[in-house]
Amino acid sequence: MSQQYSTFIVDGLLFGVDVTRVQEVIRFQTMTPVPRAPEVVRGLINLRGQIVTALDLRVRLGLTPAAANAQPMNVVVRTDEGAVAFLVDAIGDVVTVDETAWEPAPATLVASVRELIPGAYKLDDRLLLQLDVDAALGTAVAA
Amino acid sequence: MDDLLRDFLTESNENLLQLDRDIVALEQHPEDASLINGIFRTIHTIKGTCGFIGLDRLEAVAHAAESVLSAVREGSLAVSDQLISDVLAAVDVIKAILAHLEQTEAEPAGDDSALIAILNAILTGERAEGPKGLRAEEVRRVTPLSAPVAAAEADPVAEQRSAISDSTLRVHVDLLDKLMTLVGELVLDRNRLIQLTAHLDDSVFAAPVQHLNRVTTDLQEAVMKTRMQPIGGAWTKLPRVVRDLAHASGKKLHLDMVGAETELDRQILQAIADPMTHMIRNSADHGVEMPADRKAAGKPEMGTIRLKAYHEGGHVIIEVSDDGAGIDADRVRTKAIERGLVTREAAEGMTEHQVLRFIFEPGFSTAKQITSVSGRGVGMDVVRTNIERIGGQVELHSVRGQGTSVRVKIPLTLAIIPALVVVAGEHRYAIPQVNLLELVRIGGDGTRGVEQLHGAPVYRLRGRLLPLVYLSRVLGLERAESRGAMNMVVLQAEGRSFGLVVDALRDSEEIVVKPLGSHLKQVSVFAGATIMGDGRVALILDVPGLARNAHVVDDSQSRDSAAQHARRSSETHRAARTVLVVQAGERERVAIDLARVNRLEEFRRDAIEFSHGVPVAQYRGDVIPLLSLSEAIGLPSLTQDDRERVPVIVHSQNGHTVGLIVDRILDIVADELVIHRERARDGVVGTAVIQGRVTDLLDLDSIVSRNVAIAELTAPPNTAGAFA
Numbered sequence: 001m002s003q004q005y006s007t008f009i010v011d012g013l014l015f016g017v018d019v020t021r022v023q024e025v026i027r028f029q030t031m032t033p034v035p036r037a038p039e040v041v042r043g044l045i046n047l048r049g050q051i052v053t054a055l056d057l058r059v060r061l062g063l064t065p066a067a068a069n070a071q072p073m074n075v076v077v078r079t080d081e082g083a084v085a086f087l088v089d090a091i092g093d094v095v096t097v098d099e100t101a102w103e104p105a106p107a108t109l110v111a112s113v114r115e116l117i118p119g120a121y122k123l124d125d126r127l128l129l130q131l132d133v134d135a136a137l138g139t140a141v142a143a
Numbered sequence: 144m145d146d147l148l149r150d151f152l153t154e155s156n157e158n159l160l161q162l163d164r165d166i167v168a169l170e171q172h173p174e175d176a177s178l179i180n181g182i183f184r185t186i187h188t189i190k191g192t193c194g195f196i197g198l199d200r201l202e203a204v205a206h207a208a209e210s211v212l213s214a215v216r217e218g219s220l221a222v223s224d225q226l227i228s229d230v231l232a233a234v235d236v237i238k239a240i241l242a243h244l245e246q247t248e249a250e251p252a253g254d255d256s257a258l259i260a261i262l263n264a265i266l267t268g269e270r271a272e273g274p275k276g277l278r279a280e281e282v283r284r285v286t287p288l289s290a291p292v293a294a295a296e297a298d299p300v301a302e303q304r305s306a307i308s309d310s311t312l313r314v315h316v317d318l319l320d321k322l323m324t325l326v327g328e329l330v331l332d333r334n335r336l337i338q339l340t341a342h343l344d345d346s347v348f349a350a351p352v353q354h355l356n357r358v359t360t361d362l363q364e365a366v367m368k369t370r371m372q373p374i375g376g377a378w379t380k381l382p383r384v385v386r387d388l389a390h391a392s393g394k395k396l397h398l399d400m401v402g403a404e405t406e407l408d409r410q411i412l413q414a415i416a417d418p419m420t421h422m423i424r425n426s427a428d429h430g431v432e433m434p435a436d437r438k439a440a441g442k443p444e445m446g447t448i449r450l451k452a453y454h455e456g457g458h459v460i461i462e463v464s465d466d467g468a469g470i471d472a473d474r475v476r477t478k479a480i481e482r483g484l485v486t487r488e489a490a491e492g493m494t495e496h497q498v499l500r501f502i503f504e505p506g507f508s509t510a511k512q513i514t515s516v517s518g519r520g521v522g523m524d525v526v527r528t529n530i531e532r533i534g535g536q537v538e539l540h541s542v543r544g545q546g547t548s549v550r551v552k553i554p555l556t557l558a559i560i561p562a563l564v565v566v567a568g569e570h571r572y573a574i575p576q577v578n579l580l581e582l583v584r585i586g587g588d589g590t591r592g593v594e595q596l597h598g599a600p601v602y603r604l605r606g607r608l609l610p611l612v613y614l615s616r617v618l619g620l621e622r623a624e625s626r627g628a629m630n631m632v633v634l635q636a637e638g639r640s641f642g643l644v645v646d647a648l649r650d651s652e653e654i655v656v657k658p659l660g661s662h663l664k665q666v667s668v669f670a671g672a673t674i675m676g677d678g679r680v681a682l683i684l685d686v687p688g689l690a691r692n693a694h695v696v697d698d699s700q701s702r703d704s705a706a707q708h709a710r711r712s713s714e715t716h717r718a719a720r721t722v723l724v725v726q727a728g729e730r731e732r733v734a735i736d737l738a739r740v741n742r743l744e745e746f747r748r749d750a751i752e753f754s755h756g757v758p759v760a761q762y763r764g765d766v767i768p769l770l771s772l773s774e775a776i777g778l779p780s781l782t783q784d785d786r787e788r789v790p791v792i793v794h795s796q797n798g799h800t801v802g803l804i805v806d807r808i809l810d811i812v813a814d815e816l817v818i819h820r821e822r823a824r825d826g827v828v829g830t831a832v833i834q835g836r837v838t839d840l841l842d843l844d845s846i847v848s849r850n851v852a853i854a855e856l857t858a859p860p861n862t863a864g865a866f867a
Contacts, residue, residue, distance in 0.1 A: 032570060032680040035618035036666050044672055044680040049328045051672045051680055053660040081661060138662065 002099065005121075007092030007128060008075055011063040014092065015131045016121070021077045025091050028071035029054075040138075042087055045074065052076065054085040060136055061113055077133050084137055097121040097128065145248070146373070146404070151192050152245050153311050158185045159238055166231055173222035182230075183212040189237065200250045201240050207262035208233040214266055229261055316409070319370050323558050326359075326366045327655035330559060333359040334652060335676040360729075367408070367556050374452045374459070375403030377416040381423055385448060388427040395434050395445045396427055402452035407459045408556040414533045415461070415553060418526040422463040422549050423448060425522060430467030430547050440544065442466065455832065459555060464548030470541040472498045479504075499539055500638060503527045523549075531636070531687050533557060534577045560656060562683065564649035564675070565632060568620035571681045572645075573654050573673055578686035580633040580640055581824045582648065593629075602631065602642055609633065611642045612693040614684075617668060636690040643689070651777075652676070656683060668692055722816070722840075723792070724833060726807040728778035732838040734831065735792065735803075737811060739843055742793040744802070748786065760802060762793070769802040775846040776826040776839065794843060801847055810834070 005016030006025070031043030031054055042056045054074065058066055066072060072087035104119040116135045121128040162185050169178045190205035208230055214220035236258060243251040333356055340348045382398050389396035431437075431446030438444055451462045472495040479485050479501045490498070502523045526549075527537045535553035554560065554577065562573040563582075585602055586592040593600050593611060600611040611631070631642040654673040663669065670685035722734040723743075744762070751758050751769060758769040769791065792803040816831040818840060823829045828842045 030679065032672075032682065034663055034666065034669070034682060035568075035620060036668060037663055041662050044682075046674050046678055046680050049324075049331070049674065051657045051659075051674065053662050055662070084660060084662075 002096050004094055004096050005128065005130070006075065006094050008073070008086075008088040009090040009092060010057045010061065010088050013063075013129055014123075014126055015057075015088075015129045016095065016097075017075065017077065017086075017131050017133050017136075019094055021133045023076045023078050023083055026074045026076065026085075029074060029085075042072075045085055047076065047083060047085075050083060052083045052085050054087050055137070056087050057136070058087075061116065062110065077137070079137060086136065095123075095128065097123070102130070145196075146375075147196055148244070148248065151196060152241060155189055155192075155241055157313075158188065159234065159241070161185070162234060163231075166227060166234065169222060170224070170227045176216075179212065179216050183209065183216050186212060198240075198244070198250055200253065200255065201237060201244075203259060204233055204236050204240070204255050207259040208237075211262050211265050220265065226265060229265060233258060233262060314369070319366075322366050323370060326363050327559060329359055330363060330653060330655055331674050331676070335678065338676040363559060367558070368406075370408050370410075370556070371406035372409045372412055373403060374405045374407060374412065374461070375400075377412050377419060378403055378450065381420065381450065384420060384423060385427055388424065392428065393433065394427070394431055396431060397445050397447045398423070399447055399449040400451075401449065405452040405454060405459060407553070408558070410557050411459075411533055411553060411555075414529065415535075415551070418529045418551070419450075419461065419463070421522070421526050422551075423450065426463055426465040426467065426547065430465035430469075432468050436468075440468075454555075455552075455835075455837065458552050461551045461553070462548055463551075464546060466546040469543040469545055469547055470499060470502065470539075471543065472541075475499060475501050499541055502539060503537070503638065528687075534560065534575055536577075558656060559653055561651060562654045562673075563632065563651050564681065565614070565630075565643075565645040566647040566649060567614040567618055567645055571649060571675060571679075572614070573652075573681050573683045574632060574634070574643075574686065575670070575683065576651065578634045578636060580635050580821065583631045583633060583642070584628055585631050586628040604633070604642070609640065609642045610695055611644055612689065612695060613644045615646065617689060617693055634686050634690070636687040636695070639690065639695055641690060641693070641695040654681075654683070721811065721813040722833065723811050724809040724838060725772065725790075725792070725805040726809055727773040727776060727805060727839075731773070731776075731778055732809065732833070732836055733772060733776065733805075733827075733841050734812075734816075734833055734838045735841045735843060739794055740792055741795045741800070743808060744791045744793055745788045746791050746802070746804075747788055751789075760791075762800065762802065765800060767793070767800045767802050769804055770846070772803050772805045772841075772846075775803075776841070777824070794847070796844075796847065803846075816840075 004019040006019045006022045007014055007016045008025075009015070026047070029045045029047070031045055033043045034041055040055050040059045042054045042059075045052045045054050052074075056066075056072075058064065066089070070089070072089060073091050074085040075088055075091070076083050076085045098121075101121045101123070102119050103122065105114055105117050109117065116132055117129050118132055119130050121130065162182060165178050165182050165185075169175065169182065172178060186205050186209045190202055190209055193199075193202040193205065211220065211226065211230060215222060215226070220226070236255060240250055243249075336348075336352050337356060340346055340352050343349075378400055381400070385396050385398040388394070426448045431448065432440070432442075434444040437446060446465065446467055448463070448465045451460075451464075453460055476490050476493070476498050479498070480487050480490050482504075484501060484504055485493075504524060523537075523539070530537050530551055530553065533553060534557065535551055538550045538552075539547070540550070541547040561576040563576060563579055564571050564573050566572070583602075583604065593602055595601070596608065600613075601608045602611055603609075629644050630646075630648050631644050632648075633640055633642050652675075654675075656671045657673060658671050659666070659669060667688040668685055669682045670688070671683045672680050673683055675681050721737040723737050723740055724732055724734050727733045746760050746769075751760055753759065754766065759766050760769055772792075789804050790806075790808050792805060792808075794801055794803060812833050814833060816833065818829045818831050820829045822839070826842050826846045827839045829840050830837050831840055832838070
């Protein structure tokens with residue numbers, strides 16, 4: 001059993017999301033910040049006339065904040081209520097992984113992050129962290 | 144033609160086309176249960192509907208055919224050639240009757256007893272076989288159709304028969320929504336193009352952009368119309384509600400519905416269905432008295448609740464009124480004091496109209512007894528919240544002993560709305576025009592600025608205190624400390640007004656409202672987002688949310704003055720006038736007191752010259768300054784004005800003359816005007832409905848004094864405006 005993951009880098013870590021959930025990957029877009037919004041919401045993007053909420057994965061994953069002048073890429077995923085963009089540092093390839101290479105995340109993983117990262121694939125040179133799209137979106141927009 | 148009948152014909156004609164195919168198919172596949180079910184359903188629907196609208200002949204034929212099909216469906220009758228022919232004969236008769244209905248709106252006279260007897264015979268098995276059975280042609284013969292139908296059938300232009308079904312088309316709602324979204328995109332691109340080309344003089348793009356602008360506006364209107372539905376659709380259950388209420392309470396009630404054909408966007412229709420039912424219940428339960436009480440008061444025993452809908456200047460007005468007892472203002476007063484909404488002293492100083500506003504407070508009910516219907520204290524505040532959520536307004540009027548009326552004003556559509564764009568911090572925000580009262584520039588030289596009322600900033604606007612809210616602060620943005628003058632947007636929400644201080648003002652624009660994602664639903668100060676002309680996203684402020692957030696709405700200190708103001712500003716002034724109605728900008732109507740108009744002229748465009756940067760023209764040996772009406776009242780002027788001659792209104796005052804360039808002169812109207820002050824703004828003293836259209840009333844003095852850089856032209860300050 002093998003599966004395809006769309007990969008990207010956040011704070012030096014390699015993450016992958018189920019490729020069927022990804023609508024498109026686009027370069028940095030100018031964002032309109034939303035005052036009083038939860039910290040994870042970095043802003044709103046005009047994606048060809050659709051207004052897309054951009055979520056900061058660094059905040060979501062409890063990683064170090066990006067530099068102020070960073071220009072994150074957008075991984076746009078499909079949800080029931082339209083597209084949502086994940087902000088990531090860099091885009092990787094689409095990789096095909098084998099189920100046998102998968103292992104659940106260790107119990108020592110910080111609890112708040114454990115539900116987002118059910119496990120990891122042991123690639124030859126590094127670990128591919130499996131990101132649960134719905135968990136990363138927050139329960140409200142599960143597809 | 145009656146709507147009900149027209150819908151019935153449209154639907155039946157569609158179904159009958161399918162029916163012919165299905166019945167023939169059934170002959171080939173007599174075992175196909177889905178075919179039999181489909182045929183049965185169609186005939187059943189026709190039968191059911193005609194019983195409803197009183198088409199007896201049609202009902203009898205359909206019923207007989209249905210019985211046969213029902214037996215086939217249950218398996219107690221086998222499909223045979225003969226059976227199919229007989230059913231088709233019945234379908235032919237049904238079609239003939241429908242055709243006649245479409246032409247004359249009445250059933251043709253005729254006797255179908257032979258056909259019905261045949262169909263019934265099938266059921267009893269008497270017609271199973273045998274040559275003595277009638278053929279379909281015979282059926283037709285024994286079922287005489289009246290002359291007009293026969294004539295119509297023989298007529299070579301028989302296609303006319305289905306004129307109704309041919310002129311309408313069922314379209315999926317998703318497709319209409321998609322069209323609306325696409326038009327929304329187009330509107331944004333149009334806005335952007337206009338912005339981009341506005342700076343170019345003599346551009347080759349000017350003409351096509353202007354044409355695109357016009358086509359887009361027309362397209363937007365046309366698509367909006369496709370989403371319109373008559374309000375009557377949301378009214379169908381109301382007679383039943385009233386009947387049940389009358390029955391339960393022992394009252395005699397009559398529901399009078401006017402304007403069921405008034406159309407509005409389906410999204411809005413859904414949003415107002417519940418509030419409407421609620422208001423009707425209120426009237427039935429609290430408004431109309433028991434028959435004995437009514438008799439004692441000299442009224443007819445039968446109480447009337449009137450539901451009325453109509454269009455008024457881009458809005459839909461829905462009025463629910465009753466001829467009941469009216470609201471007991473004293474009881475409202477007592478209750479308000481009991482509930483601590485107001486002090487006894489303040490309450491006693493309030494007018495009845497002010498007191499009635501407490502009806503809209505959450506949890507407020509004056510019902511002596513809680514009934515199963517209403518009086519649980521979740522009444523008018525919910526109605527108002529629901530109406531305001533879709534950008535509407537609610538007003539209540541009540542006269543003791545004569546009845547109560549609630550007037551709801553709602554926009555035609557939610558998808559594209561006019562909005563004012565403002566700036567806070569580095570970003571733009573859109574404010575729906577429906578919440579906007581006026582724009583005020585405060586501070587600067589010699590005028591009183593912001594004052595502090597125990598830490599709460601207030602501003603004296605025409606002698607009353609207006610609480611101020613700083614948009615940057617509400618949004619938690621860094622704010623450059625105010626240096627002198629500030630821009631304030633006076634907004635109204637939930638019956639209170641407040642001043643929103645913004646960093647800068649931008650244009651008014653038509654914006655396309657897009658919902659926010661679920662991550663932002665809990666941010667109460669935003670109603671949605673939109674895409675601006677430059678492609679950037681801007682947030683739309685939710686004015687009621689903003690007011691609640693800044694505690695404007697629950698601030699009891701401001702309540703009295705706010706209520707007083709609201710009362711005063713909603714007061715109307717009646718006056719008989721003769722006015723000149725002109726067009727300013729693309730569609731605004733503006734009225735000018737005719738007494739103040741000296742002459743109507745047409746100036747050649749090339750006769751307009753400039754002096755000190757001010758456009759002027761030579762007029763009767765004088766040089767008079769010209770100013771554009773649309774610019775003066777804050778509308779975008781028709782930038783691509785390429786008319787050779789422009790209409791100008793000449794106005795003289797204190798021996799000085801000025802010319803007002805208008806876009807079009809429409810009419811001169813003599814009427815008693817009801818002036819609404821709520822929409823007063825700079826250059827406009829209020830609005831009135833003239834010839835059924837909302838028309839701004841021009842404040843000629845303020846415009847002349849503000850816009851003409853020639854001091855001696857101006858009237859002394861504070862001179863009453865044209866309509867004061």
